[in-house]
Amino acid sequence: MRMSELSRETEVPVPTVKYYIREGLLPSGSPTGPNQAEYGQDHVRRLRLIRVLREVGGLGIAQVRKVLEAIDAEELSLHEVLGRAHHALAPSEEPSEPSPELARVKEKVDRFIEDLGWRVSADAPARWTLAEALLALERMWGVEGAETFLPYARVADRVAASELASRPPNGSRAGMVEWMVVGTVVYEAVLTALRRLAQEHHSARRFA
Amino acid sequence: MRMSELSRETEVPVPTVKYYIREGLLPSGSPTGPNQAEYGQDHVRRLRLIRVLREVGGLGIAQVRKVLEAIDAEELSLHEVLGRAHHALAPSEEPSEPSPELARVKEKVDRFIEDLGWRVSADAPARWTLAEALLALERMWGVEGAETFLPYARVADRVAASELASRPPNGSRAGMVEWMVVGTVVYEAVLTALRRLAQEHHSARRFA
DNA sequence: CACTAGAGATAGTGCTACTATCCAGTCCGA
DNA sequence: TCGGACTGGATAGTAGCACTATCTCTAGTG
Structure with a gap:
């Protein structure tokens, strides 16, 4: 060709x-x-x-490259590949000098994750994403504490559990890696889109 | 000031x-x-x-402007404001000339939404997002049909239902509108981040 | 053997989200 | 009251990103 x-x-x-x-x-x-x-x-x-x-997935070229490099790294375990992909996908890396405010809510987030019993690496970028979201909620509506996240955490846990249990049509290692990484990205978009549709549905029932 | x-x-x-x-x-x-x-x-x-x-939320300036305009439009109902915000947030509008392939899967998506019993507008941008995701899944793994989305739809439904039932600290119309729109954006980021953490957690238990 | 097509290198484009500079006017402490 | 810092507004410049166009040389093709 x-x-x-x-x-x-x-x-x-x-x-x-x-x-x-x-x-x-x-x-x-x-x-x-x-x-x-x-x-x-x-x-x-x-x-x-x-x-x-x-x-x-809406990724930039640099992010795509990192994801592909993770996929191609034969020596990594599936768990490590997924971790690298998550790092590449993250919008926010750890800030070089986080504001004291942000550091404060980050601790709340860490404690929340601890309480869930989730074993995730200490430098997972999603922790900072959550901290930023919580800070915004505090500042604009005085939302206190990461407990607001609890219903979402339960849902996320269920979704992730069933995802990790699923297998790709092609069971080779390469196929498995692709499936996991692309599944993360594609089903994320799916979940987001479905949430919006569900919001519209319930909003119509309630307000229209 | x-x-x-x-x-x-x-x-x-x-x-x-x-x-x-x-x-x-x-x-x-x-x-x-x-x-x-x-x-x-x-x-x-x-x-x-x-x-x-x-x-x-990662929105561009033009998207932010549309969202703010929706928030400021006093004459709109809450349902209409949310709809406009969803349109502004969408990454993909309806393509001017969708490929036949895309149009085909879009029909599957429409039927799937119909079967769920969700009443959402026919031009909701999320429909196209789902179609693109489904097309990608078909092409790369031969996934057939929108039924893959079912577990996600159930989760999205539950999340959206509890969200729409929640009330902002400040109950005025302006406060309510801000809460709904920003809640859409912020909790979307939250849900995404938590899903990644949950994936890492389950991946560790399974592969590490 | 003219002519389309291909590969690779280099340079240019359009867009976005800022950022810098300039200017006339204002404030404020010595 | 005067000089230097600061203000709001206008205009121009910048950096990064994801392509896109052009150029040069070579290969295959009717």
Whole structure:
């Protein structure tokens, strides 16, 4: 398969494919001459994966690269791959110098997670996301304490438990890794979209 | 309060405040002279709201403006405000010319929503989000049909029902509207973050 | 053997969210 | 009352991102 066919198959413009290769998201084809190369089904799949992460997951190129690197790291356990993917997906890394206010609510969040009995790494970026959300809620509505999160935590726990129990159609390690990572991203979008639809449904029943 | 004080209070740089005023996100202060103006608590609150939508919700300036316009539209019912906010939040509007493939899965999604008994508007952007997600799942793993979404739909339904039943600390219409819209955005981030933590927890138990 | 197509390198584009500079006017302490 | 810091408003500049266009040289094709 030549590049133009790869492009047609995946509906990605040729210059964009070249760009992805330059950026290291996509391996170059196997050369068949000084200026010809051959692409295969692996390229199609990888390209589709990139587009899903970009368009459904809304990730930036740098994030996509990190996710792909995690997927490709054969020496990592599934748990480690998922952890790396989570780091890559996070909107907020640990701030270099968090404000005292933020540090304060972060402690509340940490204690909350502790109380749930969840064993998660101390540097999980989601902790900071929660802290920022809680700080905003405190400042604007005087919401006190992370207990507001409890119903969401229960729901998240149930969802995650059933997700981790599910298996991909293709049971190889590579297939499993892809399934886990893309599942995180795609079903996140699904859950968000469904929550909005459900909100509209209940809002109609209540206010309209 | 002068602009520099507003800036200090909210930790938003002065040029950025000016920018928000230019862009119509923030009303200008009441002038006390040819080049002096006075800002009040309303400005502080609105500015914080803008930052929450930007930083926790990850919205762009144009999206923030639409959300604020919905909040300010006194003549709309709560249900209408929420609908407008959802439109503003959506990553994907209806494509001008959807591919036949996408249109096909969109029909599956519509039927799925119908079967749930949810009454949501036919042009809800979340329908397209779901269609794109389903198309990606089909193409990469041969997932067939929107029934994959069922567990998520049940969870979303429960979450939304309890959310719509909750009341803000401040019960005025303006307070209620802010609460609903910001709640949509902030608790979405919360739910996402908690799902990731829960995934890590279960992944550790299973794979590590 | 003209001509389309391909690969790779380099440079340019359009958009977004700020950020910097400038200016005339104002405030305020010595 | 005067000088320096500060103000609001206008205009221009910047950095980052995700492509997109162009150029050059080479390969295959009717």
